[in-house]
Amino acid sequence: MARKINLIVIHCSATPSGKSINRGEPGKPGSLTAPQVIDAWHAARGFIRPQAARLAANSHLPSIGYHFVIDVTGEVWTGRGEDEVGAHAMSYNANSVGICLVGGTEREGRYTPKQWASLEQLVQMLCAKYAIPARPPLRALSGGGTWAIERGVCGHRDLSPDKDGDGLVEAFEWLKTCPGFNVSDWLSTAMTPEPKNVFQVQPA
């Protein structure tokens, strides 16, 4: 049975912006792609995908918690199958899809123009596919005093608890800064990144 998906969560790999995380020469023995490197990190944290889910999608990635990885080249890799619950957003995995941009370790994450283009395409595709509005999600207090966060697109940091209860998750409330840019602003400007969040290759 297909699960209900109504939230898109954007993450970063918390590695230096604009820098590939691949290992070795692509296609050569022992080389690792970006999702394989992230898979190894998640394996070290004890993430294990169920056998059936692995057989259904990317069996060579037994641990990865994200559904998509966007490389510095703009290449979009798949991780978990979309129907598979991810491991990327504590308390919000059941109803969400997780996208990881490679880079973003700085306070202001910087992503290449190709990454921004791929992120826009991917978010638009997922919003259309699951009828998710391309705006910040709704937050509502649900049973047991926990927050339900649904029907929208946000950054990982926006899932931090709203400690002062004013309906906004402010910088002082962030559990982490991932993905290092303001997803709400990005959505409200027709998915245009702020210049400080664009990684430009310096001319040699």
Ligand SMILES: [Zn+2]
């Ligand atoms: Zn994250």
